[in-house]
Amino acid sequence: MAEVKTKGEVIVNRAAIVAVMLALVVMLTPILWITATAFKPRNLATTVPPTVMFEPTLSPFAKLFTKRSQLREPVEQEVYDAAPWWEQLVFDGGEQVVRNKKTGEATPSGFGGRYLNSLIVSIVSTVLAVSMGTITAYGFSRFRVPGEQDWLFFILSTRMLPPIVVAIPMFLMYRAVGLYDTHIGLIILYTAFNLSFAVWIMKGFIDEIPREYEEAALVDGYTRLQAFFKIVLPEALTGIAATAVFCFITAWNEYAFALMMTSRNAQTAPPYIPSQVGSGLSDWTVIASGTFLFLLPVAIFTFLLRNHLLRGMSFGAIRK
Amino acid sequence: MARIEIKGLNKSFGASRALRDLDLVVEDGEFFVLLGRTGAGKTTILRSIAGLEKPDSGMVKIGDHDVGGWTAAQRDVALVLQQYSLYPRLTVRGNLEFPLRSKTRKFTESEIAARVEKAAKTLQITHLMDRKVERLSGGEMQRVSIGRAIVRQPAVFLMDEPLSALDAKLRESLRVELKRLHSDLGATFLFVTHDQVEAMSMGDKIGVLRQGRLVQVGTPSDIYERPLNTFVARSVGSPPMNLINGRMSGGEAQIGAFRLPVSIAGAVERPVTFGVRPENVTLQSGAPVEAKVFDIEDQGVIKVLTLEMGSDRLHVTVPAGTKVGRDEMVRFGWKPDRVLAFDPDSGMNLALA
Ligand SMILES: Nc1ncnc2c1ncn2[C@@H]1O[C@H](COP(=O)(O)OP(=O)(O)O)[C@@H](O)[C@H]1O
Ligand SMILES: [Mg+2]
Numbered sequence: 001m002a003e004v005k006t007k008g009e010v011i012v013n014r015a016a017i018v019a020v021m022l023a024l025v026v027m028l029t030p031i032l033w034i035t036a037t038a039f040k041p042r043n044l045a046t047t048v049p050p051t052v053m054f055e056p057t058l059s060p061f062a063k064l065f066t067k068r069s070q071l072r073e074p075v076e077q078e079v080y081d082a083a084p085w086w087e088q089l090v091f092d093g094g095e096q097v098v099r100n101k102k103t104g105e106a107t108p109s110g111f112g113g114r115y116l117n118s119l120i121v122s123i124v125s126t127v128l129a130v131s132m133g134t135i136t137a138y139g140f141s142r143f144r145v146p147g148e149q150d151w152l153f154f155i156l157s158t159r160m161l162p163p164i165v166v167a168i169p170m171f172l173m174y175r176a177v178g179l180y181d182t183h184i185g186l187i188i189l190y191t192a193f194n195l196s197f198a199v200w201i202m203k204g205f206i207d208e209i210p211r212e213y214e215e216a217a218l219v220d221g222y223t224r225l226q227a228f229f230k231i232v233l234p235e236a237l238t239g240i241a242a243t244a245v246f247c248f249i250t251a252w253n254e255y256a257f258a259l260m261m262t263s264r265n266a267q268t269a270p271p272y273i274p275s276q277v278g279s280g281l282s283d284w285t286v287i288a289s290g291t292f293l294f295l296l297p298v299a300i301f302t303f304l305l306r307n308h309l310l311r312g313m314s315f316g317a318i319r320k
Numbered sequence: 321m322a323r324i325e326i327k328g329l330n331k332s333f334g335a336s337r338a339l340r341d342l343d344l345v346v347e348d349g350e351f352f353v354l355l356g357r358t359g360a361g362k363t364t365i366l367r368s369i370a371g372l373e374k375p376d377s378g379m380v381k382i383g384d385h386d387v388g389g390w391t392a393a394q395r396d397v398a399l400v401l402q403q404y405s406l407y408p409r410l411t412v413r414g415n416l417e418f419p420l421r422s423k424t425r426k427f428t429e430s431e432i433a434a435r436v437e438k439a440a441k442t443l444q445i446t447h448l449m450d451r452k453v454e455r456l457s458g459g460e461m462q463r464v465s466i467g468r469a470i471v472r473q474p475a476v477f478l479m480d481e482p483l484s485a486l487d488a489k490l491r492e493s494l495r496v497e498l499k500r501l502h503s504d505l506g507a508t509f510l511f512v513t514h515d516q517v518e519a520m521s522m523g524d525k526i527g528v529l530r531q532g533r534l535v536q537v538g539t540p541s542d543i544y545e546r547p548l549n550t551f552v553a554r555s556v557g558s559p560p561m562n563l564i565n566g567r568m569s570g571g572e573a574q575i576g577a578f579r580l581p582v583s584i585a586g587a588v589e590r591p592v593t594f595g596v597r598p599e600n601v602t603l604q605s606g607a608p609v610e611a612k613v614f615d616i617e618d619q620g621v622i623k624v625l626t627l628e629m630g631s632d633r634l635h636v637t638v639p640a641g642t643k644v645g646r647d648e649m650v651r652f653g654w655k656p657d658r659v660l661a662f663d664p665d666s667g668m669n670l671a672l673a
Contacts, residue, residue: 212404215372218392219399220472221422234409 031295037288042093045284059089060289067107068095111272111290118268119297120183122251125190129247130240132191133198134206138232140199141206142214152203155196163193164256171260181262189257194247201246205239206232241308249298269294322383322475322508323348324369329378331364331532338364339375339532346510346525351502354512355519355555356529362512364532366478369510371395382476393424397476398469402484405465406453412464413449416440419472439467442501459490466498470505479511483518495522516556520544528552550667553595553660559624559635561595565664568592573659576630578609583656584671592670595660598624598635603642607653613644627652 005013037045039056068090075091087097087106098107140148170189171180179185209232217227233240255270262268273290276282302309324346331339338361346352356362367373369380371392380387387395399405406415416436420427427435440446443463453461462482469477479498483491499522502509513519519526520540527537528551536548540556547553547561554560566575573580573594582594603625614633615626623642627634627650636652644650661670 210404212401213407215392216399216401216405216407216468217418218372219370219395219397220419220468221393221424223391223393226423231407 034288034291034295037285038292039289040285042283042285045288057089058086059093060283060285061293062086062089063093063095063283063286064111064289064293065109066090067098067109069098070094071096111269114267114269114272115293117183117186117262117266118252118270118294121186121190121266121268122248122297124183125187125194125251126244126247128187128191129194129198130202130244133195133243134202134233134236134240136195136199137202137206138228140203142211152200155199158192158196167257167260170257174261179261181265181267183266185261186258186266186268189261190251190254193254194250197250198243198247201243202236202239205236209235238308241305245302245305245309248301252298323381324476324508324510325379325381326365326369327379327381329365329368329380330376331361331368331373332376337532339368339378342378342532342534344527344534344537346508348508349506351499351509351511351522351524352527353519353523353525354510354527354529355514355516356512357514359531360514360529361532362514362529363480365529366399366480366510366512369395369476370397370399370478372399393422396472396474397478398472398474400462400465400469400477400479400482402481403461406461406468408454409452411450411452412440412445412456415453415464415468416449416471419468425472435471435473439471442470442504443467443497458486459494462486462494466501470501473505473507475507477507477509477511479509481513481515482511484513484515491518498522516558520556526556528555546669546672547595547660548669548672550593550595550662553662553669557597559598559637561597561660562601562634563662564594564596564629564632564634566592566594568661575632578629580608580654580659581656582659582661584659584661591664593662593664593667595662596654596658598637600655600658601634601636601652602654603636603638603644603650603652605651607651609653610649610651613646613648613650616644616646625650 033050036052036054038060039058040051040054041057041059044051044054066086071091071094075096080088080091083091090097099105100107139145140152145151174180174185179188213231213235214224214227217231218224222230253270254268258268259271269290273287273294276287276290324344326342326344329339329342329344330337342361342365344365354362354365364373368375369382371387371390371394382395382397407418410418413436416439417432419425420432420435437446440449443466445460445463445467448456448460448464453464456464462485465482482498483494486494495518498509498511511518511522520543523540525537526540526543528535528543530551536543536552538546543552544556547556550563554563564575566573568574568582568584568588568590570589571582573582573592575594609629611627611629611634613625614628617624617626618640621640622637623640623644625636625638625644627636638644662668663670663673
């Protein structure tokens with residue numbers, strides 16, 4: 001369909017585009033900076049003025065994943081040639097990879113394990129919060145629940161307290177029941193954070209789906225559960241996608257509880273990055289590469305769900 | 321095929337009572353129309369029969385079975401709604417196949433294909449089969465909805481104002497098609513509407529519903545000619561029946577200063593609300609009384625005149641060719657045998673009381 005626009009509308013449109021571009025420049029500059037720094041050799045990372053043109057290197061990533069120590073004298077050519085590419089990158093920076101004395105294995109830095117922890121905890125807690133939230137929201141939306149308003153308010157009220165207020169008692173409880181420094185412990189925490197949010201958002205979306213659709217399925221010979229999966233779930237997909245992105249981001253970014261409730265075994269990536277800033281002379285390229293990898297899943301996740309999000313972000317206010 | 325029987329059905333939503341002690345029988349193969357205004361409880365009745373609403377008390381029987389404990393899936397009825405009854409993500413074919421793919425039915429693929437094909441032919445939607453339902457017009461959507469109801473060949477069809485959202489022309493043609501479908505299938509149809517024209521033109525039998533109670537059940541001519549009370553009298557007919565307060569006096573109707581003949585058996589002296597349909601009032605030069613023409617509405621085939629009769633207004637339909645002008649004095653009479661008498665307090669038809 002051809003849309004006819006007046007002159008005024010065209011001007012407003014152009015102005016809006018310019019404004020959006022400006023906002024994008026402001027918001028994307030730090031991300032560009034971090035991305036650039038993540039691929040710079042160390043000596044170019046902190047130059048004044050900043051180096052814009054450089055030959056990208058993977059050495060920050062090689063350093064990020066390994067435990068290193070300073071080289072006291074230049075490495076011998078044979079050793080250098082025999083080393084794998086990532087170790088050569090570390091040698092180039094004047095450092096060596098710490099290897100196990102007996103086995104000769106390279107010692108990992110701990111970032112990889114934490115990154116994996118972050119993925120496990122965030123994905124599992126998101127799946128749990130969104131699926132439980134969706135089913136709960138469906139119940140509230142479709143059935144007469146005694147005290148429905150009170151229950152919904154109670155669910156919402158769990159968000160009214162800054163979570164960190166309960167951190168100390170939670171910490172003591174977790175230690176007592178053996179959830180301290182476990183994946184399941186963090187998963188329970190993050191699911192609980194996100195559940196109330198998921199219930200409220202999903203209720204909005206499910207309320208928007210006419211119940212006539214499911215009822216037609218019931219009359220057509222399907223059970224309530226089949227109708228839910230065949231009719232309601234596909235219709236709610238937009239809302240599920242939006243809710244999932246929000247839950248994932250919350251879990252992925254969470255810092256305070258990750259720092260307090262976990263240590264060696266289950267700690268996630270967010271507490272790692274500041275821990276590197278504090279240790280001696282910071283290698284900003286390593287920090288940038290860690291940050292870059294940390295940004296990646298959220299970006300990918302959001303990109304994959306972008307079609308649903310465009311509609312979902314309006315929280316059901318605009319349909320089609 | 322099945323008969324529907326409802327006994328003593330009650331349903332409240334909070335403080336508001338949607339159905340009150342409702343009794344209703346729809347005979348096997350009948351086209352029964354429930355006529356009632358918005359909020360009368362029409363939808364609630366259909367939902368109670370379909371098993372989507374649990375009544376507070378009362379019994380619903382389909383065929384020989386009390387279906388009180390049955391789920392919607394077990395009841396084997398089809399429900400067509402005013403809107404929202406098609407699955408938005410499926411094509412027309414997907415929608416028609418959906419009821420047949422339920423696990424409770426177990427149809428083979430070839431059987432499904434044959435039934436869908438047949439339904440599509442019946443409703444002339446074969447050219448739409450691969451279209452997404454969002455792309456259909458209102459009339460096409462309702463055809464598909466009806467198609468989805470007939471593929472299963474259920475014993476009972478429940479229709480909740482399926483034509484109300486369509487424009488007038490389409491409504492008329494679908495009305496004819498639905499009647500034809502009913503006689504082809506021989507199934508029991510329970511059709512609800514707030515549109516009296518629909519009710520009169522489609523129903524074998526009409527039930528007039530008011531605030532959750534069934535006021536009168538009868539054939540369209542019963543309802544039209546012999547309404548049980550003034551509510552039913554004014555529910556059908558356009559323009560509606562004239563209701564004028566007056567007295568029975570000496571075998572005549574006395575309305576203010578006017579006197580008109582009536583042929584009501586055993587008429588006694590008493591106050592009465594007279595009911596007469598506009599088409600039963602006639603303009604004649606020699607007629608008994610005179611009144612002023614207050615308004616004229618030309619409807620093409622007929623003209624509707626509003627006469628001023630003292631403080632009362634009387635609607636009269638006359639052939640379009642009749643020459644009258646506004647504020648003209650005309651003489652009129654009515655057909656004495658077509659005049660009804662109602663109790664002014666209870667509104668009950670005195671002849672049926
Ligand atoms: N789910 C519901 N919750 C509250 N009240 C309802 C509900 N469904 C129907 N009602 C009420 O019951 C009465 C009958 O409604 P309904 O059967 O939908 O009437 P109709 O279909 O004749 O317009 C109305 O007063 C309506 O407000
Ligand atoms: Mg209704």
